[in-house]
Ligand SMILES: Nc1nc2c(ncn2[C@@H]2O[C@H](COP(=O)(O)OP(=O)(O)OP(=O)(O)O)[C@@H](O)[C@H]2O)c(=O)[nH]1
């Protein structure tokens with residue numbers, strides 16, 4: 001999963017990036033990329049039984065899309081920044097909630113949220129109006145024309161496409177078309193130390209639903225970045241001292257998973273115990289393709305069991321004897337936490 005941190009100049013993107021992806025590197029394009037492991041106790045629990053050579057967690061890549069082109073005064077992102085935004089699965093709008101001496105205008109989260117929304121909407125409107133024109137010239141009829149029209153109407157009303165809640169089928173008519181306001185959005189209020197500590201600002205901090213495929217939450221980037229870059233042993237102490245249960249990174253990852261409706265299935269063996277993130281509702285055969293395309297092609301069946309049963313009985317052999325391993329076909333809908341052994345033939 002690629003998560004793009006975007007927002008206007010000096011809004012705190014790079015600080016939040018340092019908090020979410022400590023020790024990250026920059027790629028050749030000058031964009032900072034940071035991969036982090038998604039903490040998953042189930043992988044550790046499997047590893048306690050299999051003692052595998054390696055443990056592999058889900059991974060999230062954070063992209064700091066940069067801000068040189070994003071100016072709160074004109075509200076126009078550069079073409080380069082927009083391109084980076086098109087290449088992510090989730091947009092995070094980092095909204096400045098602190099006064100930055102380098103930015104002339106005072107912090108105004110509502111203003112920046114509205115500007116950001118308008119910019120995405122305008123971008124998509126231009127794309128879809130051009131498409132509408134082309135469809136008309138080609139005298140195309142059918143669902144893609146109707147969906148395009150519906151989306152244009154939504155955008156003309158100033159509303160983002162994500163709020164339309166298009167079905168997967170409807171969205172496939174946009175394959176290859178790069179839209180921005182359709183992407184899931186997390187609005188991240190980057191608060192000053194004082195605002196963050198102020199109980200009256202509590203509603204900004206907590207995780208809130210903001211309509212379909214949209215959430216908001218608040219954190220103090222400066223504090224979180226400091227915590228994230230402490231040695232692990234000291235982090236805990238620091239968190240407790242601040243009355244925080246866990247780093248904002250964990251809250252943030254859960255929010256992103258929820259927004260994308262991601263769950264994980266697990267694979268386990270002496271070589272590797274691993275979590276595989278998939279969309280909820282994915283069937284066994286399609287999920288197999290995550291592991292390897294050969295397994296999807298040559299799918300025979302999925303042998304599925306629950307981690308709790310394994311922990312109770314101690315081994316896969318014991319599970320088998322007890323009849324706790326289910327044989328599932330290609331249409332089986334994978335459940336969160338299923339441990340899966342694929343049988344396949346190529
Ligand atoms: N008080 C306070 N200052 C912050 C916080 N986060 C960032 N800053 C300061 O705000 C300034 C800009 O922060 P950055 O993280 O560089 O912002 P940015 O969005 O990456 O900036 P550009 O990439 O230039 O657009 C820096 O001087 C930070 O130290 C915060 O949580 N509290």
Ligand SMILES: [Mg+2]
Nearest residue numbers: 013014066067
């Ligand atoms: Mg920056």
